[in-house]
Amino acid sequence: MKVKTLFFTLSISFLFASCTTLNKLNDLSPLPVENLSLSELCPSNPDWETIAPGFQTTSYKISSLNITWHCAKIDFETAGTDLSINYFINAKNDTYSLKKFAGKTHSIVAINTTPFKNKEKSNQTVGIVKAEKNIYSECKENYSALAFSKNSENIYQCKILENQNKNEIEKYEYAFGGFYQILQDGKILSFNKSRRSRTACATNSEGNILYLFATTPVFSLTDQNGLTYEECAIILKNLGCTDAMQFDGGHSTALIINQKNAEKPFMQRKVAAGIGFGLSD
Numbered sequence: 001m002k003v004k005t006l007f008f009t010l011s012i013s014f015l016f017a018s019c020t021t022l023n024k025l026n027d028l029s030p031l032p033v034e035n036l037s038l039s040e041l042c043p044s045n046p047d048w049e050t051i052a053p054g055f056q057t058t059s060y061k062i063s064s065l066n067i068t069w070h071c072a073k074i075d076f077e078t079a080g081t082d083l084s085i086n087y088f089i090n091a092k093n094d095t096y097s098l099k100k101f102a103g104k105t106h107s108i109v110a111i112n113t114t115p116f117k118n119k120e121k122s123n124q125t126v127g128i129v130k131a132e133k134n135i136y137s138e139c140k141e142n143y144s145a146l147a148f149s150k151n152s153e154n155i156y157q158c159k160i161l162e163n164q165n166k167n168e169i170e171k172y173e174y175a176f177g178g179f180y181q182i183l184q185d186g187k188i189l190s191f192n193k194s195r196r197s198r199t200a201c202a203t204n205s206e207g208n209i210l211y212l213f214a215t216t217p218v219f220s221l222t223d224q225n226g227l228t229y230e231e232c233a234i235i236l237k238n239l240g241c242t243d244a245m246q247f248d249g250g251h252s253t254a255l256i257i258n259q260k261n262a263e264k265p266f267m268q269r270k271v272a273a274g275i276g277f278g279l280s281d
Helices: 002-017 076-082 098-105 229-238
Strands: 049-052 055-062 067-075 083-089 109-112 129-131 134-137 145-150 156-161 174-177 181-184 198-203 209-217 243-246 255-257 260-263 273-279
Touching: 067 076, 067 229, 067 255, 067 260, 076 083, 076 156, 083 098, 083 129, 083 174, 098 109, 098 255, 098 273, 109 198, 109 209, 156 198, 156 243, 174 273, 181 229, 198 229, 209 229, 209 255, 209 260, 229 243
Parallel strands: none
Antiparallel strands: 049 055, 055 067, 067 209, 083 273, 109 255, 109 273, 129 134, 129 174, 145 156, 145 174, 181 243, 198 209, 198 243, 255 260
């Protein structure tokens, strides 16, 4: 009985100690770490599996850290006008299971996006959430965003915006905020070197391919194991990306592929915003 009580107490403590990160220096890992080499982080020739027209996935286990990562790649040109974008945003201070959202919307791939305040049960998103030209959550200037528009052929294109500038956001049909850019024009950006579960998105230089990435420990009670921001950027650059930014990670990390959890941290929390991609019937 005492053992069960202790485990429950520790689990709750870990969960609340890992509230949504709203500062790039506010990570749980007590000491900075050195990045792993490319050969440790990523296979030399990643094996992409096609799961639907325009949708591919690849994954890898980093044995030295006992963590895994998954990446989904969406080619907008191949998916064409059949590509659909699904989304959710907190309503009535509610949060949602990304897996349930993916099932209800028939999303082939879904990922959690904008960070949120977990204070006084407000679950208020922090940063832009714009969908179908409607703004549901306002910009946070110093955070980045993933934005979508359509070209002359009615096919989606995507772009990572370094800052959530209101005038710039107006140009896009959809925009989902995150934290900070980690890869810019092929250059890896460096700041906090600590390890956690991570969620990220990335694009190629043309903006016609979107990458959705997540990494979690195989098992970790504290979520103080995972990848650094730089290591995520190194992997994504090796996969063919030129620009990347982080979404809400930690216990919010969620990547759903074919309605199954591709990455799921210990005591995964429900989230306040997410995006999914599917094909119209």
